[in-house]
């Protein structure tokens with residue numbers, strides 16, 4: 001059973017714009033997968049549908065075999081999501097933001113506390129744990145969103161442009177962190193990016209989307225041979 005299966009996904013926005021024109025996509029469990037494409041191609045829309053932030057027009061989406069139309073509340077437990085926009089309470093402290101999320105997923109505090117510490121340390125945020133999130137730099141906020149998304153040990157981590165606007169040094173350390181999560185926790189990771197370099201460095205499989213259609217869906221290795 002794939003981590004994510006998408007069939008015939010269509011999205012027409014309220015203004016009549018067809019952002020997705022019936023896409024099919026399968027992401028096997030354990031994969032590190034990139035959805036690559038230029039701005040406006042439909043990457044965020046696709047991930048938005050999977051996370052139930054965007055309502056689809058037609059098609060079927062399954063997360064570990066769970067139909068999100070039938071049982072999103074169950075699928076949600078398997079999902080960790082890092083959207084593009086910062087969406088946490090700016091006045092809440094870093095550690096509290098992560099712990100609040102743990103509570104939201106019903107995680108026992110005894111389990112959540114050491115995991116929050118581990119994640120914040122690995123992401124270089126432990127020294128900032130008692131700081132209100134609004135004072136963090138953009139790169140720190142992005143890493144806080146990653147810690148928050150991982151607190152409940154999701155089987156599928158979805159990141160929308162995780163390193164957009166991040167300098168090269170920090171980008172490299174975020175890449176190392178994501179690789180480790182994929183390898184050590186077996187977490188399936190799907191990210192969107194418009195940097196081929198990022199997909200190349202991280203991902204095993206790749207889909208290229210353009211104008212709401214998947215134009216390539218192959219392994220990174222095969223794609224690089226074609227170029």
Ligand code: ADP
Pocket residue numbers: 039040044084
């Ligand atoms: P990105 O390409 O980086 O995902 P966009 O500029 O496409 O960012 O979108 C930024 C935000 O604006 C998103 O929340 C998206 O839903 C919204 N948006 C984008 N295009 C339109 C549009 N034509 N009409 C209304 N909202 C839009």
Ligand code: ADP
Pocket residue numbers: 013014015017019037038039040041042043044045046
């Ligand atoms: P990407 O993430 O690949 O940059 P998006 O999925 O954000 O692309 O957007 C795909 C297309 O849909 C873009 O042309 C964008 O302007 C349009 N779009 C996004 N959100 C909306 C919206 N709320 N209303 C109308 N059009 C939108």
